[in-house]
Amino acid sequence: MTTPARRRPTVKDVAKEAGVAPMTVSYSFNHPTRVAEATRARVLEAAAQLGYRPDSTARALRSGRANQLGVVVGEHLSYLLDNPQAAQFLAGVTDVCVSEDLGVVLIPTRGDASDVDRVLAASVDGYVLWTTVADDPVLAAVAGSGRPAAIQGGPAHPGLACIGPDDRAAAAAVATATPLAEATPVIVSFPLDRRRTSGILRGHDLPPDLTDPRAVPFPVTGARLAGYRDALTEAGRDWDDVRIAVVERNQRELGEQAAGALLETLEGAGPVVMLTMSDELALGARAATGRTRREVTLTGWDGSREAITSGVWSVAASLRDQGRACARAALSGGLDHHQVPWTVVAPERQDVRRSAAGVGPE
Template identity: 50%
Template structure:
């Protein structure tokens, strides 16, 4: 006899019907290799008797030992995956691997609560792709402990994971050097959020090591390296660490700084979106680019090219493909993507491309 119509059976009900523990049922669903064939068949039979078979992708997954899907874990609001240009490029790269390999794609949002790790571990996926997160994110251990293939874009490094991404600190220093010419004395930094709490922070000399997001830390540290090389003081550098990688938020933040009379002759940005917001704010204030204020970005998307933005060229689509291939268990020959500095008209003197 099955469960009442409209209600799916619980793991406990399946366990009672199969005469096994709830943990055994959980392992049968989430990690079939940890359960004997005999016990897995008992779980399957009990699930079918209770009306579970055919209503949940795990029924099919149990039979073949694979879910037929990759999971992408975002430590962001779920809409970020579809609205941020860099995130959508990356996701498209992962999806291209799924399409080629006949795999589904499951987006696993994390919201910062105690159930995040359980949600990740229980996801019906064959491998994980993480968008960059904190090094102490419990979801990293949760994914690694499933013994499924795991990849992460931009870090942190973590046991059981393959990291895919540019050397952010070196690239940040390189693009900052392109901007730090022509007598720059007052650089301002437009940055990603410092932490997964997505709280905006601003002030002079915000230390890079206050950033708990590896990408933010590395890019701030690279900017700091180049600023020190130029003989300037990081403590005199105004930093705007925004809540989101959002062009409008960047425009509003820099507008506020300009209105307060903060001196600015260079804006170093951790993304093209933030840099383009800065361009809008500077033009609103009648400040010519690059004569009065130079601007640098990061990613080199179509909008950056159209705006003549000096930036770091990288392909998040390609990085998504590499991460997807790792998570799918495919042979991957290289995880260090190509990058180069692209000087354009938003900086005062062209540098040399790397």
């Protein structure tokens, strides 16, 4: 015989138990300053005895707020948990949500026509966007939704707060910290296009204006490549001849594969500077360079402890802080572009050559 489901207690049940009007129960939970402290204590005790909990959906309908912040993810959702720096960014968002008593809703996108509807249908009060391209229709949809939003790293879009470091300047700085003039430079790059096409290119294969979103729709990729080009040109290197391995996504194993492929294309046994766009890629590349007799100087990005202790030059620009800044901007509705501080951090284990005045450990 099936046991009947227990009826969920209502506001009227609590009011009867506490000997007050139903409106007093509502005020006790939603507007406690309107109720005498002794009365509210009696209501809360009655609610606890009955197992009553306020209906969050009904409360949201009454207040017009969902009390949730949406995180729109342009990568596979598991990337936010698998990648250490992506996890730090999400942790920063949740830091703010916990302090503001808000929930977090992860909203995946797939690059198809369903993205806009999925994002706009989410019951959230604002959005934080992570990893997308300049022509993503979600950007215009979110900006026109009437809900505040912030995007990490760009692309900049009217109606969205843009939070991130000066990627071009930071990329030039970390490249300049290496012996560019005496070594062969190569690059391991994030994707250049929405299709995430991988392969090995030369500098002359890339568009002249790397910061034009129509040419390189991933703004972080374009800005960092532009910074590397600035540093290489300043060092007298021929940008057109620089080899660039483009990977599909930011994964350590792809960094190892890309580094191995780049090294196979180089002649001779001279020193190499390998500029990679993340610490994960740099650590993967380190596994490949460890199998060669070449002297290889590696750069990464994120300032992770593992990279710094493994001999990698890196750019430290806290993604946890960026997550917090994005969440605050999304909650406040501020639209200013906020450049977060960054610094070049030297490796602790000096088994590579270096030439950078004024650049060193934090």
